[in-house]
Amino acid sequence: MTHVPQLIVDLSLILTMAGIITLIFKKLKQPIVLGYILAGLLVGPNFALFPTITDIKTIEIWAEIGVIFLLFNLGLEFSFKKLVKVGNTAAITGLFEVGLMLVTGFATGQLLGWSKIDSLFLGGIIAISSTTIIFRAFDELGLKTQQFTRVVLGILVIEDLTAVLLMVLLSTLSISQQFAGAELLESILKLFFFLIIWFLGGIFIFPTLLRRYRKLMNDESVLITSVALCFGMVFLVTKAGFSAALGAFIMGSILAETTHAEKIEHLLKPVKDLFGAVFFISVGMLINPSLLIEYAVPTAILVLVVIIGKTTFVTMGAVISGQPLKNSLQSGMSMSQIGEFSFIIANLGLSLHVTSNFLYPIAVGVSVITTFTTPYMMKLSEPLYEWLNKHLPEKWKAYLNRYSTSTETIVQTTQWNEILKSYAQTVVLNSVVVVGIILISSRQLADLLHTRIPETYVTNSVIFGITFLLIAPFLWALIFKRSNKKAYSAIWLSRKYSRGPLLLLELSRVVIAILLMVFLLSQFYTTPAALSIAGGIMILAFAIFYQRLQHFYHKIEDRFLQNLNARQLEGSGKSKKILLPWDAHFAFLEVSADSNLIGKTLQELKIRENFGINVVLIERGSKTIQLPKPTEVLYPCDRIEVIGTDAQLDAFRGHVEISTNGEAYLATPDTIVLERIEVKSEYNIRGKSIRESQIREKTHGMIVGLERNGERILNPDSYMVIEIEDVLWIAGERDLIKEFVNKKTGNVGESELV
Incomplete structure (x- = not known):
C-alpha cells in the first residue's frame, strides 16, 4: 500500500475545514480571515471535537512562507514612492497614532502586571490597524468614494512601514533583553543604511534586467523570477541579521516600481492566498480557548483600549494635520481594529521565545472582536459627528474651521528649503552608497580574494584601486553636484548674509568626502606614507577625470530615475490625485x-x-x-x-x-493638476463671465471652484462673472496652465499647484 506523507494528510484536513468555514463566512458576509482562524482552532491541538493535525512543525514552516508572501504582496502594493505621496496628513497622523498606541499598549501591559517584553510586544500588537479588514469594509459599505478614505489609505501606508520597522526593533530588543538606547539607535541606523543600499541597488539592477528580457518572459517566467528575487532578498536580509519578512517587503517595494508590478501581483495572488490561508490557519491553531477564558478580563480591557485609543489618537492626529473634524472622526472610527500585522508581531514573540503564552490568544481575541465592530464603527461615525457638531461650543467649531482652512493653504517652497532638501538627499544617498561599496570590497571581496591569494601590499592595492573606481562617481556627486543652481545663485546674489551658511554647507560636503576617503584608505593601508601616496593618487585622479566622472555619474543617475519612473511613465494615462480646499x-x-x-x-x-x-x-x-x-x-x-x-x-x-x-x-498619479489663481485689478479677465474669459479654450482646462468673499462655490456656472480678488481653481494640464499663467498679456497672477 502506498504511504501518504503526513503533510498531505494535514493539508487536506486544514484546507477542507478552511473551505467549509470560509463558505459559511461568505454567506454571513464576514471577513474570510476570521474563517481561517476559526478553521485553525477547530483542527488545532486545543480543540478535540474534530480530527487534529499531527505534523505541526511542517505546517509552521508553511506559515512562515505565508508571512513572506503576505509581506511581499504588501511591498508590491506599497512602493517607496507611495510613501512620499501620502502627504503630511497621513505622515503626521500615522506617526502620532502609532507612537501613542505603543505607549498606551506598554502602559496597559504594565498596569496588568505583565513583563516589560510582553508589554512592549502588546504595544506593537495594538498599534497597527488591519489593511485587509478596512479595505473590505469600505467595499461592502460603499465608502470608496468618500473623501476621508484617502486619509485612511495614507495612514495605512505609514502604519505598514512602521510595522516592518517595529518587527526589526522588537527582534533586536528581544535578543538583547535590555532597553539599551545606544544599541537601539545603532540598530535603527543599521536598518536605514541597509534599506537605502537595498533600495538603490534594487531599483538600479532589477527593473533593467526585467525590461531587457521582457520579450522572453511569459507569465510563468515572470512568476518564477519574482518569487526567486523575493527569496533571494530574504536570504540576503537574514544574513545581515534582519527578519525574513523585511526582505520580502523590500523586494516587493522594489518590484512595485517596475512595469511588471501589476502582472506580478496578479500572478502571485493565488500563491499568496494559499500560503496566506495556511498562515491564518496556523494562527488559529495556537489559540487556547482555556487561556482566552482565563484572560477574558484583560481581553475585554484591550478591546476597549484599541477602540477608544485608536479612534481618539487617529482623530486627534488628523485634526492636528489640518483635516476637518468630520474627516478626522470618520478616519479614526474606521481604524479602530487590529489585524494581520498584529498576528505576525505576536507570532514573532512566540518564535523568539520571549513572550508569554497568553499574549498570542489574547491578540487574536482582540482582533476578532474589533473586526466585528469595525463596520458598525464606520456607520456610527457620521451620526457621532452630527451629535458633536450640535454640542460643541461655537468658539471651538470656529477655531477648528480656521485651523483646518489655514493648514490647507499652500505655502510656497522657499529657496533655502529646496537647497537643504537637495543637500540632504545628495549627501545621505551618495555617502551610503560609498560606505556600502567600501564595506563590500574590504570585507566580502577581500576575503574572497585572500582565500586564494595570500594578502600582500599588491593585492590590497588592487582591491583599493577597484574600490576607488567604483566610488569615484559618487564622491564626485557628493562634492560637486548641484541640483538647484537657480536657488544657489539667487541666495548668493540677493542675500549677502546667507553666503556664510551657504559656504558652510559646501564646506561640509567636502569634509564628508574627505572623511569617506580616509575611511577607504584605512581599510587597506596603515602606514602614513602609504596613506599619503594613495590620497595623492585619488586627488590627481579627480583632477584628470573630472569630466568623465561627471558624465558617468549622470548616466548612472539617469538609469536609476528611468527605472524608478518606468511604471508611472508607462501608465501615464491615469489621472493625478489632487486635494482641494473644499469638502x-x-x-x-x-x-x-x-x-x-x-x-x-x-x-x-x-x-x-x-x-x-x-x-x-x-x-x-x-x-x-x-x-x-x-x-x-x-x-x-x-x-x-x-x-x-x-x-x-x-x-x-x-x-x-x-x-x-x-x-x-x-484617483492615481498623472498629469492633471489643480491651480489656484487670484484675480487682481490689472488682469484682463475681470468683468468677464467664465465662458467669455476663454480659460477653457486657452488652457484646455476648466474652472472647478471659485472663492469670493470667503464663500466657496464648487463647479460655478459658466455665466458667472469673474470679479477682482476672486480666487479661481482650474483643473487641467500642468504645462498649458503654466503657459497661460506666465503670459505677459492675460496673466492671471501667481498660482499654486496642488
Whole structure:
C-alpha cells in the first residue's frame, strides 16, 4: 500500500475545514480571515471535537512562507514612492497614532502586571490597524468614494512601514533583553543604511534586467523570477541579521516600481492566498480557548483600549494635520481594529521565545472582536459627528474651521528649503552608497580574494584601486553636484548674509568626502606614507577625470530615475490625485453596461447642472481623454474621473455604476493638476463671465471652484462673472496652465499647484 506523507494528510484536513468555514463566512458576509482562524482552532491541538493535525512543525514552516508572501504582496502594493505621496496628513497622523498606541499598549501591559517584553510586544500588537479588514469594509459599505478614505489609505501606508520597522526593533530588543538606547539607535541606523543600499541597488539592477528580457518572459517566467528575487532578498536580509519578512517587503517595494508590478501581483495572488490561508490557519491553531477564558478580563480591557485609543489618537492626529473634524472622526472610527500585522508581531514573540503564552490568544481575541465592530464603527461615525457638531461650543467649531482652512493653504517652497532638501538627499544617498561599496570590497571581496591569494601590499592595492573606481562617481556627486543652481545663485546674489551658511554647507560636503576617503584608505593601508601616496593618487585622479566622472555619474543617475519612473511613465494615462480646499475631491467611477448615461454626450447629460460635478477625464481602453469636450459620448466600461463632494459623488454613482460588480476607484498619479489663481485689478479677465474669459479654450482646462468673499462655490456656472480678488481653481494640464499663467498679456497672477 502506498504511504501518504503526513503533510498531505494535514493539508487536506486544514484546507477542507478552511473551505467549509470560509463558505459559511461568505454567506454571513464576514471577513474570510476570521474563517481561517476559526478553521485553525477547530483542527488545532486545543480543540478535540474534530480530527487534529499531527505534523505541526511542517505546517509552521508553511506559515512562515505565508508571512513572506503576505509581506511581499504588501511591498508590491506599497512602493517607496507611495510613501512620499501620502502627504503630511497621513505622515503626521500615522506617526502620532502609532507612537501613542505603543505607549498606551506598554502602559496597559504594565498596569496588568505583565513583563516589560510582553508589554512592549502588546504595544506593537495594538498599534497597527488591519489593511485587509478596512479595505473590505469600505467595499461592502460603499465608502470608496468618500473623501476621508484617502486619509485612511495614507495612514495605512505609514502604519505598514512602521510595522516592518517595529518587527526589526522588537527582534533586536528581544535578543538583547535590555532597553539599551545606544544599541537601539545603532540598530535603527543599521536598518536605514541597509534599506537605502537595498533600495538603490534594487531599483538600479532589477527593473533593467526585467525590461531587457521582457520579450522572453511569459507569465510563468515572470512568476518564477519574482518569487526567486523575493527569496533571494530574504536570504540576503537574514544574513545581515534582519527578519525574513523585511526582505520580502523590500523586494516587493522594489518590484512595485517596475512595469511588471501589476502582472506580478496578479500572478502571485493565488500563491499568496494559499500560503496566506495556511498562515491564518496556523494562527488559529495556537489559540487556547482555556487561556482566552482565563484572560477574558484583560481581553475585554484591550478591546476597549484599541477602540477608544485608536479612534481618539487617529482623530486627534488628523485634526492636528489640518483635516476637518468630520474627516478626522470618520478616519479614526474606521481604524479602530487590529489585524494581520498584529498576528505576525505576536507570532514573532512566540518564535523568539520571549513572550508569554497568553499574549498570542489574547491578540487574536482582540482582533476578532474589533473586526466585528469595525463596520458598525464606520456607520456610527457620521451620526457621532452630527451629535458633536450640535454640542460643541461655537468658539471651538470656529477655531477648528480656521485651523483646518489655514493648514490647507499652500505655502510656497522657499529657496533655502529646496537647497537643504537637495543637500540632504545628495549627501545621505551618495555617502551610503560609498560606505556600502567600501564595506563590500574590504570585507566580502577581500576575503574572497585572500582565500586564494595570500594578502600582500599588491593585492590590497588592487582591491583599493577597484574600490576607488567604483566610488569615484559618487564622491564626485557628493562634492560637486548641484541640483538647484537657480536657488544657489539667487541666495548668493540677493542675500549677502546667507553666503556664510551657504559656504558652510559646501564646506561640509567636502569634509564628508574627505572623511569617506580616509575611511577607504584605512581599510587597506596603515602606514602614513602609504596613506599619503594613495590620497595623492585619488586627488590627481579627480583632477584628470573630472569630466568623465561627471558624465558617468549622470548616466548612472539617469538609469536609476528611468527605472524608478518606468511604471508611472508607462501608465501615464491615469489621472493625478489632487486635494482641494473644499469638502470635494476627485474620484474614478466605471460606467456599467446598464447605465442610462450610455450613448449620450456630456452636453446632453448636463452632469454639472443635474449633479453639481464635473467630468475631467475619460479612460476608454488604452485611450485617455483628458478634460473631454461637451460633445464627447459615454460608452460602456468607460472609466470617468469626476470632481464633487461626498454627497454629490454618491448620488451620481447610482447613475453610473448600476451593476453590483462596479467599483469606485480613487484617483492615481498623472498629469492633471489643480491651480489656484487670484484675480487682481490689472488682469484682463475681470468683468468677464467664465465662458467669455476663454480659460477653457486657452488652457484646455476648466474652472472647478471659485472663492469670493470667503464663500466657496464648487463647479460655478459658466455665466458667472469673474470679479477682482476672486480666487479661481482650474483643473487641467500642468504645462498649458503654466503657459497661460506666465503670459505677459492675460496673466492671471501667481498660482499654486496642488
